[in-house]
Amino acid sequence: MCTLTEHHKQLIHEIAIKNGFAEYELTIVPCLSKGGNFMGIVSAVTIHNSEKKLEVVLKSAFSYEKEKPPKMLCDAYKREIYMYTRIFEEFHKFQEEYGIIEPFNSVIKIQNYSDIEGSQCLIMENLKTAGYQLWDKTIPFNPEHMETVIKEYARFHAVSFGMKHKNPKLFEELTLPIKGHIFDNEEMFTSVDKSITYITTMFKNIYEAIADDKHLTEYAKEIENKLPQHFWEGLKRKDLKCVVSHGDCWCNNFMFKYKDSQNRITPSKICIIDWQLASLNSPLYDFAYFFLVHADKETLNKYEEYLDLYYNTLSKQLENFDCDPQEVFPYATFEEHANFYVLNHILTVTIVLKIMLCETEEAPEFSDALEDMDKMMAGMEFDIKNKEIYNDRLKDLFEFLNSRNF
Template sequence: MSQSNNFITNHVHLCLENLVNKLHIRNYTIVLSAGSEIGSNFSGVIAKATIKGEDENGKKMVRSFIIKSAPRDEAYRTVGLINNVFNREIYIYKKVLHEFDLLQKEKNVKNPFKSYPKYYESSMNDMNEAVIMENVKDYGFVTHNRQKPLNYDHTLFVLREYGKFHALSFAMRLHKPQLLKEMAENTQENFFTTDQCAEMHNVFVQQSKRVLSAIDPIKEKILYERFKQFQNNMVDTVKSALISDLSNPHFIITHGDCWTNNFLFKYDNSMNRHSPISVCILDWQIAHYGSPAHDLSYFMFTSTDKSLRDHHYSSLMDEYYKSFSDFLKELGGDPEKQFPFKTFQEHLKKYSVFGLYMTIECLFIMTSDVEEIPNMHSISQNDELSKQMKYDSKNVEAYNSRMKDIILDFVRLGYDF
């Protein structure tokens, strides 16, 4: 298969050109460059496309887009369920977020949930799967250092946006139940719960052994025994927690992939990045119909440290629920009937195990230096993903410390695992 360059295939390049023509940009040139660093995206090749040309009036203009296209390595495509995840992300942009936007307009919502990049075009052509989106960095959004936990202000901002996003599923169930049913059926969890994901689970199991070996079975007996018990049944436990129960009235369409890499923040003052004024949520490839706690636990335990959780975890969950409740009321719903606070707490206890599971590997990547992380888009048939990810990190002590803190929190909070 021919490629136009190292970033996108000829087919995807034609999709980009068609988009540029639709936007009535004339006499244009396209310059492609890398759109992300290693370790920031594992299910897509990210390219930045800079378009220089003229508008319909002959005025010079510059536009840029982000293109997420599928890895072409056959082995990785199989392990990473590439066709599935691109199909899911395209469905979220074209159908779910579109319908959520229409509902908010119908209800005259003053401050709608729009914390995601604008979708322009996509391809599901085999080996050429791709999504073309606006480049929100043009509007001042920037990445956060993934090795540094988020502070209170960043955490609060994300949780409030998740509250609004989650409320939309409940509002859709109230106002357009058949549409919500259709979207739920089309967003059933089909990544971690499938047999095809066995190699991915092997990576997590392998990493969990590292975690257990770092816990002192004598001095840290409770942590050791609880985590060992979890490890023995880890994959089955997580699969069970992720089953998309279509009859559950408290399940929603989740974001699904909630580590720091998938948030871009905007600030009033680019020199002072303490308090964001906006967030953009990226990567909807493993979005699924499930518990709100899937998103919250994944986000809280990968992206914050124990000090913040010790001081603010309870109040942050209150803030999430307040944002959820206020937004659902604005959409015409009743949070006390549709998702009571007590039920929300029960979900945190039962379904947060997904967050613990995701920290095992995500946190290892987040604490590693860029040069340590292997390029998983080019594994060979004889080099399983678990072998690729069996690398040593000079920051392993920081990883072990944060993992112990997370296990301690699960014990302290009384969460099931």
């Protein structure tokens, strides 16, 4: 529901005054439909009078009037605010220090924010009015968009590697508040029994998708059996926590600008949004999540080409920071991380693809499940009209995995 609290109005008033509005009116409309954001409400706000107007976006946490907000929700907003007010500021300074010609700067501008528990929000520039557009989530990315995102992720991760190598004390201090993931303490990820239940539930979708292929079904059973130990290993591996990771790599968190807005083949600019799941992680967490969720069959079969594109872009940027890529992130380590996270994200693909392909009225509602992972997983057991497309995408994924012996 598009309503402004008094606290929201005060924050917007501060923006209005800063931008020269003595008197003004506010118009507010929803930005996203159901299923577009699971951590709050996103609204477009127009500050306007007879002479001018200013478009902003308000992203606010769900309201819990009679009870304390879920800790996970509070942590998510606190984390995103920290990313914008601290980490991106330091990343910008570090890149300027080295005179980076093609820096990572594809982040939205924050106009105001609140970190008061129960009233957490961010007020940002409106990218749509600046000409940016979302990709159609029901369609796999074309090669031009795949390349744009992968190269931008490489530039983003290069800043972490460069700072960690050149100024390790600053990097350690800067990333301490995001060292863990907001889900780290959830029983779903700390209990072997819970994780097995979670895997079994999600694999029902996979077995249905590949039911006509006996060989692929046997392969999927092998994957299902080894995933609990695989997840458990990932929780204990400190070597994977090497860069600031985006963590939420589905298409609704990328906005693209085009030289010709009617010809959306090749983007000229990208903006990466929604940093609530950011954490210290492997760069291949982001790469594998993004690639597997958005690749069609043809793109999956070019996996090695996209891996090379990422590593070559990362390497060139590390050299701009006067770093040796083979010393900072050797290719053998890169390859091992890639193999690990391709398996790690099988369930991610199963969940996110269903959300991307569902109709608005089919989308799950998670506002009352943020402290109850059992309820959240139960919410993923829903049918979609685009079931045939969903099954085809899952089958393509497992044919790819099997062909590469993951």
